[in-house]
Amino acid sequence: MRDLPLFLDKDKALRSMTATSPLGTFFGISQKVYDTVWKHLTADAGQSVTYISMEIGADRDVFHPVKDRLMKLGISESTDPQLDRFAKTFLTGPSKIPNYSGGLGILAGDTLKSFACCRIPALAISLFYRRGYFSQLVDSKVGQICWCGEWQPEETPSLYLLQDPGRPGHPLEIEVPFFDRRDQRIMAHAQLWMKLEVNNSLDYFVPEILLDYGIAKSPEYIREASKTLYDSSSERTQAIQRRLLGAAVVPTMRALDVTSNTLHLNEQHGVAVVLHMIAEDLHALYGSHYQEEAKDNDITDAATRVAEKIVYTIHTPVKAGHDRFSREMYEDIGHSFCKRILRLLATDNEHPESYNFTAMAMRVNRATNSVSRLHKIVTQTQFPQHAKKITAITNGVHHLTWVSEARAELYDAFPELENWREDPGVFANAANFVKNKKFRVYMDQAMQKDTNRLISYVNQMLVQHRAQRLETWIDPPNYLSHLDGVDSSLRPEVFTIGFARRFSTYKRADLIFEDIDRLAEMIVTNNWPVNFIFAGKAHPADEPGKYLIKLILDSQKELYEKSRGMAKLVFIPNYDMYIAKMMVAGVHAWLNSPKRPLEASGTSGMKAAINGVPNISILDGWWAEGYHDGRTGWKFGYEAPVDTKMLSEHPDELLYAEDSDSFYKILPEILESFYAPNLRPDYLEKSIMNLALNVPIFNTHRMVAEYLSRYGLKLSSETTRRINGLSKLYRSDQEEQTI
Numbered sequence: 001m002r003d004l005p006l007f008l009d010k011d012k013a014l015r016s017m018t019a020t021s022p023l024g025t026f027f028g029i030s031q032k033v034y035d036t037v038w039k040h041l042t043a044d045a046g047q048s049v050t051y052i053s054m055e056i057g058a059d060r061d062v063f064h065p066v067k068d069r070l071m072k073l074g075i076s077e078s079t080d081p082q083l084d085r086f087a088k089t090f091l092t093g094p095s096k097i098p099n100y101s102g103g104l105g106i107l108a109g110d111t112l113k114s115f116a117c118c119r120i121p122a123l124a125i126s127l128f129y130r131r132g133y134f135s136q137l138v139d140s141k142v143g144q145i146c147w148c149g150e151w152q153p154e155e156t157p158s159l160y161l162l163q164d165p166g167r168p169g170h171p172l173e174i175e176v177p178f179f180d181r182r183d184q185r186i187m188a189h190a191q192l193w194m195k196l197e198v199n200n201s202l203d204y205f206v207p208e209i210l211l212d213y214g215i216a217k218s219p220e221y222i223r224e225a226s227k228t229l230y231d232s233s234s235e236r237t238q239a240i241q242r243r244l245l246g247a248a249v250v251p252t253m254r255a256l257d258v259t260s261n262t263l264h265l266n267e268q269h270g271v272a273v274v275l276h277m278i279a280e281d282l283h284a285l286y287g288s289h290y291q292e293e294a295k296d297n298d299i300t301d302a303a304t305r306v307a308e309k310i311v312y313t314i315h316t317p318v319k320a321g322h323d324r325f326s327r328e329m330y331e332d333i334g335h336s337f338c339k340r341i342l343r344l345l346a347t348d349n350e351h352p353e354s355y356n357f358t359a360m361a362m363r364v365n366r367a368t369n370s371v372s373r374l375h376k377i378v379t380q381t382q383f384p385q386h387a388k389k390i391t392a393i394t395n396g397v398h399h400l401t402w403v404s405e406a407r408a409e410l411y412d413a414f415p416e417l418e419n420w421r422e423d424p425g426v427f428a429n430a431a432n433f434v435k436n437k438k439f440r441v442y443m444d445q446a447m448q449k450d451t452n453r454l455i456s457y458v459n460q461m462l463v464q465h466r467a468q469r470l471e472t473w474i475d476p477p478n479y480l481s482h483l484d485g486v487d488s489s490l491r492p493e494v495f496t497i498g499f500a501r502r503f504s505t506y507k508r509a510d511l512i513f514e515d516i517d518r519l520a521e522m523i524v525t526n527n528w529p530v531n532f533i534f535a536g537k538a539h540p541a542d543e544p545g546k547y548l549i550k551l552i553l554d555s556q557k558e559l560y561e562k563s564r565g566m567a568k569l570v571f572i573p574n575y576d577m578y579i580a581k582m583m584v585a586g587v588h589a590w591l592n593s594p595k596r597p598l599e600a601s602g603t604s605g606m607k608a609a610i611n612g613v614p615n616i617s618i619l620d621g622w623w624a625e626g627y628h629d630g631r632t633g634w635k636f637g638y639e640a641p642v643d644t645k646m647l648s649e650h651p652d653e654l655l656y657a658e659d660s661d662s663f664y665k666i667l668p669e670i671l672e673s674f675y676a677p678n679l680r681p682d683y684l685e686k687s688i689m690n691l692a693l694n695v696p697i698f699n700t701h702r703m704v705a706e707y708l709s710r711y712g713l714k715l716s717s718e719t720t721r722r723i724n725g726l727s728k729l730y731r732s733d734q735e736e737q738t739i
C-alpha cells in the first residue's frame with residue numbers, strides 16, 4: 001500500500017511532461033511550454049525564424065535531456081499505458097535518425113539545440129529519408145562498403161507523425177506541385193514527422209519538421225527520389241530532392257499556421273522556396289493572370305521583396321557543395337513560369353546551359369553569411385559582385401552535446417565556472433586555472449578517463465573484428481586485428497592523435513602519411529610512441545574519397561613495421577556523432593589537414609576544444625581564429641593569401657609535399673610537450689587555454705546570438721538581454737577581439 005502514492009506521483013510527474021494539441025501528443029515538455037512555443041511560432045507578428053536544411057544531425061545518444069530527466073526522477077514505467085510507452089521508448093528506444101552525412105547536418109542540429117536553449121522561436125524543415133544515409137563497413141582489401149540498415153521511425157523517441165486537426169485519425173499532409181514539359185501538374189504528397197529539440201531545462205523546444213514523401217499517394221519516382229540523403233544517382237534525382245525541400249516550405253508553414261517572417265537557408269539546397277514566394281508575390285499584385293502580365297522587371301522587383309525575408313549561409317567554397325542543374329533537365333520538373341524566374345536569377349556565366357542555384361541564393365537574400373573570417377574573404381573572392389553584403393558569422397558547436405561526462409564533472413567542481421551550461425562565456429574565467437594546481441591535476445585525470453574510454457572501445461573493436469574474421473566475409477580493416485599477441489592493442493598512456501571527418505579529397509586525410517619513413521624514424525629515434533585513430537565516411541559516389549580510406553588502411557602495416565610497433569594506426573568504421581564525441585574527448589590532440597583555404601570552417605576541432613583537447617591544424621577555417629598565436633595548439637602548412645588560384649581542388653595542386661613537410665617539422669615539439677615530466681606543463685597549459693580562449697567563442701549559443709542580429713527579430717526583453725550577453729564577447733565580423 002505504501003507504494004501507491006509514489007506510483008501516483010510518478011504518473012503525475014510523467015503527465016506534467018506531456019503536451020497535447022490537435023497535432024498530437026508529445027512527450028518531454030509541459031503543456032505550458034508547448035503552448036508558449038506554439039504561440040510564438042503562430043503569432044501574427046511573425047517574429048520567429050524558419051530554418052531550412054537538407055540534413056539535420058541531432059542523435060539522442062549524445063544529447064538527451066528528456067531521458068536524463070526520467071533517469072533523475074527514477075521513472076521507468078507507468079500504470080497509464082500511454083505514459084508507460086513514452087517512458088519506455090525514451091529510456092530504451094533507438095537513438096539515431098539517419099538524416100545527416102557530415103558537418104552541415106551536425107551544425108544544423110547544434111544550431112536548433114542552441115535556439116531551444118536560448119528560447120528563440122524557430123521551426124526547422126528538412127526531409128525524411130526512408131533509407132537515410134548509408135552505414136559504413138570497412139574491409140582491409142575492398143575499403144569502404146556501403147549498406148543501408150532499416151530504421152523504425154515509429155519506435156524512435158521524440159519523433160511523432162503529425163495528425164490532421166481537421167480530420168482526426170488521419171496524418172497531416174501537404175502537397176507540392178511538379179510539372180512536366182507541357183506544364184501538366186503532378187502532385188507530390190508528404191506526411192509530416194515532428195522531432196522536438198528540447199532544451200536542457202525542458203522549458204523550451206524547437207520543432208523540427210521532416211517531410212516524408214514515401215507515402216502511397218506520391219508518384220513512384222518521387223518516393224524513390226526521397227529515399228536516400230544526397231542520392232546522386234542522377235542529376236534529375238538531385239534536382240527533385242532540392243525541390244522536395246524548397247517547394248514544401250510555404251505549404252508546411254501554412255499547414256502549421258507558422259508565421260515566420262525570416263527564412264534561414266542553411267546552404268542553398270532549399271532555395272526553390274524563393275520561386276514559390278516570387279510567384280505568390282506576383283499573384284497578389286496581378287491576380288491569377290500574373291504569369292502573362294508580369295514583365296521581367298516585375299519578376300526581379302518581386303525577387304527584391306522576397307529577398308527581404310531570406311537569410312542565407314554559404315558553407316563551402318568546394319564545387320561539390322553547390323547545385324547546378326541543366327536547363328534541359330529542369331524542363332521536366334518546373335513550370336515554364338518557374339523557368340522564366342530561373343533565367344533571370346539563376347544564370348551561370350561559366351555554364352550558360354545550366355541554372356546555378358548557389359547564384360540564385362546569393363542574389364535573393366538580405367544577408368549572406370560565411371562561416372568564418374577567412375571563409376568570408378574566400379566567398380568575396382568567389383562572388384565579387386556580392387562582396388559587400390557577405391559577412392562572417394563563425395560556426396560553433398553546442399557545448400552541452402560535445403562535452404564529455406568526465407569533463408562536465410570537472411567543470412562542475414569549480415565555482416569559477418558556475419553556470420557554464422547556460423553561458424559558455426564563463427569559460428573566459430578558466431585562464432586563471434593555468435596556475436591552479438588542483439585544476440591541473442583534475443584536468444589531467446579527466447583526460448585520462450576519457451582516453452581510457454576511447455582506447456578500450458578501440459581495443460574491444462579490434463578483438464571483435466578478429467573474431468568476425470571467422471564468421472563473416474569481411475576482412476578486418478585494421479592491421480592490429482591480424483596480429484596476434486600482446487602488441488595487438490593500443491595503450492592509453494601513448495600520445496594519441498585523432499582525425500575524423502568526411503573523406504573528401506580536399507581534407508587530405510592521408511597527408512601525414514606522405515613520407516612514412518620520415519614519420520617512423522622520428523618516432524623511433526626519440527622513443528616517442530604514437531597512436532593514430534582515424535574515422536570517416538566517403539560519399540558512395542566519391543571514388544577519390546573512397547580511395548583515401550583505402551590508402552589509410554594500406555599505410556597501417558608499413559607504419560607499424562617501420563616504427564617497430566611504436567606507431568599504431570587504427571581506423572574506426574561507421575563514423576557518427578557517438579564515435580565523434582568519444583574521439584574528440586579521448587584523444588590528446590585533434591588533427592586537421594585540409595588544403596587551405598578550402599575548409600570553410602570545420603567544427604570537429606571545436607568539439608575537441610570544449611574538452612580542452614588541443615588542435616594540430618592547417619591555419620584554415622575556424623583555426624585561423626582559434627589558434628591564438630599558439631596558445632591553444634599547433635599550426636602547420638602553407639599560408640598563402642587567398643586568391644582564385646589557391647581555390648583549385650586539382651589533385652596536382654593539393655600541396656602534399658609542402659604541407660606534410662611542415663607537419664613533420666612541428667611534430668617533435670608536440671611529442672616533447674606531451675611526454676614532458678611533472679604533469680606535462682606546456683601541454684596542459686594549451687589544454688586549459690582552449691577552455692579560456694576558444695570555448696567562449698566557438699559555441700552555437702554565441703553563433704545564434706550573432707545570427708539573431710541578422711534576423712532582426714523582436715523578442716521579449718528577457719530573451720534579448722540574454723542574447724546580447726552571449727554575443728558581447730566576440731564579433732565574427734570584426735578583426736579586433738575582446739577576449
Ligand SMILES: *Cc1c(COP(=O)(O)O)cnc(C)c1O
Nearest residue numbers: 102103501576577580602603604
Ligand atoms: C562534427 C562532425 C562532423 C564535421 O566535422 P568537420 O571537422 O567539420 O569536418 C562530421 N561528422 C560527424 C559525425 C561529426 O560529429
